[in-house]
Amino acid sequence: MxxxxxxxxxxxxxxxxxxxxxxxxxxxxxxxxxxxxxxxTSANAFSGAFYEMQHEITEFIHLKQNNDWLQKKVARLEARQVENLLKIDRENITVNDTLYMVQYVYTPAEVIKSTHTMRNNYFTINIGSVQGVKEGMGVFGINGVVGTIHSVDLHMSTVKTCLTENVNIAAMIEDSGEHGFMKWDGKNPRKGSLTGISNDRKVKKWSNVITRGSAGTFPRGLPIGKVQKTAPIEGKPLWDVTVLFAEDYRRIQRVFVIKNLLLEEQQRLENNINAPK
Amino acid sequence: MNTTILTHIVRFVLLFILQVFILNYLEIGYGIHMMIYPIFILLLPVELNVFYLMLIAFGFGGLIDIFSDTFGMHASAAVMFAYFRPIIFKLFAPRDGYDILMETNMFQMGFGWFLRTFGILLLIHHLWFFILMIFRISEILYILQMTGLSAALSFILCILYQQLFLRKPKKEA
Structure with missing residues (x-):
């Protein structure tokens, strides 16, 4: 002893x-x-309050930029409005609202804290479970996909962004339809990589990389980026596809949280596959 | 005694705000991540027990972790800094030992002393931090690049901090 x-x-x-x-x-x-x-994490009420304060101070610096973004977004949405489309054949084109059902709902949010130099980068946004945010929902910026919701508190949530090592967003190449998962090597905040693309087909440079929508997190076809480079992976029949992100994560201020209204239905169906008969 | 404690508390808050709300947002590229808060641990009183030193460093690092979503990396690196501080201090001690009344800043201890002690401590701190962050042997060169560049910039930043916020001693005639 x-x-x-x-x-x-x-x-x-x-x-x-x-x-x-x-x-x-x-x-x-x-x-x-x-x-x-x-x-x-920074989604807790204590540090969240500090970041909210900081955000209020620095918000006006980005005001002009945000206005530009919003204007672009409005212009893009305006172009899709039925009133703005030319009716070519009045007999055939009718707008019947009951044919469409809303599947994805977008909730606007502001980024109150973000990093982009770490190995795994998380954003904090100013909406939480009170506004209906749940873990695993998709987050979309103005130009491209941002990430998925990582953890949720009452009025705040953290986002696991595309700038994390294993963000694993299901993505596909628009032209060929080949799909894989997004990864990030932790170095350049403008470039990520798309894994799981088999190398028996050629991948065209600058073809669009979009969300596949298989997990029900994002609708199909949201832009992620463009193919910048393909390189063979040694010992595997796969391409290492470098993707130039559509969104600049260093400057992002406003995002949308995507809620899938039919997610439960999809999950119920997919659970049936594995359930014993 | 009270003014000393007050000075450290004010310095704590100031460096915390600098680190969390300003330095965390600066991106220079090349993997550079500047950290100014280690200077706080360096400037704590010399006679402070190493246990308290490590505890304070852990608390400070942990607080920065909570605010920057780094999950204990800063806390771990700051504790390493605090652990090595007495060892390095002993190694480079002045001939008559340390004066309890003196603060270990670069004006009172001289730039040569500051360069050696703080330089080594900062390198240990940054190396530990980036090893934890990357945690992959195959990227050792990238770790070393990040450590070298970030430590150089952090060092310059800490010199600037002392020039701006510390009282310079009067020149002796």
Whole structure:
């Protein structure tokens, strides 16, 4: 016993170091392994309040830019309005609202905190479960896909962006329809990579990369980026496709959270596949 | 004594705001990530027990972690900094030891001393931080690049901080 106490006294600094490092590293590696089980993130009410304050101060700096974006968005939506389309044949084209059913609802939100230099980058946005945000919903910017909802609090949520190592958004190449998952190598915030594209077909440069919509997170066809480069992966029959993101994550201020109204239906159907008969 | 504590609290808040609300947003590229908060741990009183030192560093790093979504990386690196501080201090101690009344900044200890101690401590801190962040042996060159460039910029930033916010000693005639 005395020897043990002497041991403790001799190495108490190292032991204390090991204790503190143990806490910090447990915190870090728990997050790496179970990214969903986190509670000490910037989405909590305490730090969220600070970021809200900071956002209010810096918001006006981006006002002009945001107005430009919104104007572009309005112009694009305006072009799709039925009133603005020319009726070629009055007999055939009728607008029957009951033929369409709303599947995706967009809720606007503002980014109150973002990073883009870390290995895994998370955004904090100013809507939460009160506004109907749930974990796993899609987040869309003005020009392209941003990511998926990572964790939700009452009035705030964090977004796992395309600038995380395993964002795993189902994506496809628009022309050929080949699909895979988005990844990020942690270096350039303008470029990501699309994995799982088999190399027996050629991938055209600058062809569009869009969401596949298979997980029900995003509707099919939202832009992610463009193919910039393809390189063969050694030892695998796959292309390493470099994608230039459509959205500039360094400057993004406003996003939309996408809610899929038919998600439960899709999940119920897909669960039936594995359910024993 | 009270003014010393107050100085450290004010410095704590100032460096925290600088780090979380300004430096975290600066992107220079090449993997550079500037950190100014280690200077706070360096400037804590010399006679402070290493346990308190590590505890304060852990708390400060953890607070920055919560605000920048880094999940314990800053806390871990700051504790490393605090652990090595007494060792490095002993290594580069002045001939008559440290004066308890003196603060270990670059004006009172001299630039040469500051360059050696803080330079080494900052390199340890940044290396540990980026190893945790990347955590892959195959990217060791990228880790070293990030560490070198970020540590150089952080060092310059800490010199600027001392020039701006610390009282310079009067020149002796």
């Amino acid at each position: 005395r020897n043990f106490l002497a041991f403790l006294r001799q190495f108490r600094v190292i032991l204390f170091l090991a204790l503190l490092q143990g806490i910090a590293l447990t915190w870090y590696f728990t997050f790496l392994q179970y990214p969903r089980s986190q509670y000490l």
